[in-house]
Amino acid sequence: MVREVSESCVDSVTMEMVAAYCGRFYANKQELAARRIEAIGYQVGLQLAERYTKERPRFADHLEAIKFICKDFWSELFKKQIDNLKTNHRGTFVLQDNRFRWLTRISLDSPLPTANGSPKESSTTSNDAKSAQAAGMHLYFPCGIIRGALTNLGVPCQVSAEVANLPACSFVIRIKG
């Protein structure tokens, strides 16, 4: 039987890790904090991929490895698959999760503007900016996990994340070389 713990353990540990690195350890060096958080994720991804692929044959190509991340790997971690996968066929892949579990509990400081507030266009833009900022630091960890997992599967890459509308989020994978 698979050993389980409460989901709040994962949430608490990752949230506190992000808070500790951004707030206490590297309060004035957000870039360093981000790199450390990404490195922690990388380590986790490396080890998870190792475990989840134990009994599988090698992946034939990059696309197969990425599909594995979208389906099996994502399901193991978040109990759902990636909702949409796009590629430009030149080494860039965009993985979209319409309801990324780790962003579902992030709230914004200010309430969303009501209809009688600023014009619709600009309020959407500022909400997007706020979402991105609030979520930003929390996304280095999953980016690191994806990079670690893909590296373990023989796909060296860079991973970044984009948030437009919480809790939806896209991970952009750029394969190196």
Added chain:
Amino acid sequence: MAPLAPRSGDAVFANVERVNAELVTLTYGAIVRQLLTDFEEVEEVNKQLDQMGYNIGIRLIDEFLAKSNITRCVDFKETAEVIAKVGFKMFLGVTASVGNWDADGTECSLILEDNPLVDFVELPETCQGLYYCNVLCGVIRGALEMVSMKTEVRWVRDMLCGDDAYELKLKLLEQVPEEYPYKDDE
């Protein structure tokens, strides 16, 4: 008389959202590893892990009280039992046993035979003095502080260091009287 608090966290654990333990185990391991790189001194890493635990504990207590259906504990002995049987179960899926009470009932041991945080973990020689699971001390201390109990929590036995069990010493330092925010009405 108040109804007895549930003696088992099984039902609570069955009802919370659960995830594969590997994710927590590996994430925690990666954090400890990164802290060791960043702080170099194991003493400092122990301190940071305890602090992280404290910050987690002061938040986790809310979820614990909301979901566990626990009523007020009559004494510290009951508090320790609830932590061991309901608290550990609800979050980590394991239970601890309580023992080694001192004469005045303010100090005891929580003994864990099973601990998901240490699956796959081996400590190298260079990590002597590291309390790998120190986060748990902080969690308990933080959570109890939110329900008016100042405590001291420390590791006395650690299987990663060759002991035969995981044993935490839990000592009640003081019961802080609850303060209500009367000032709101002034």
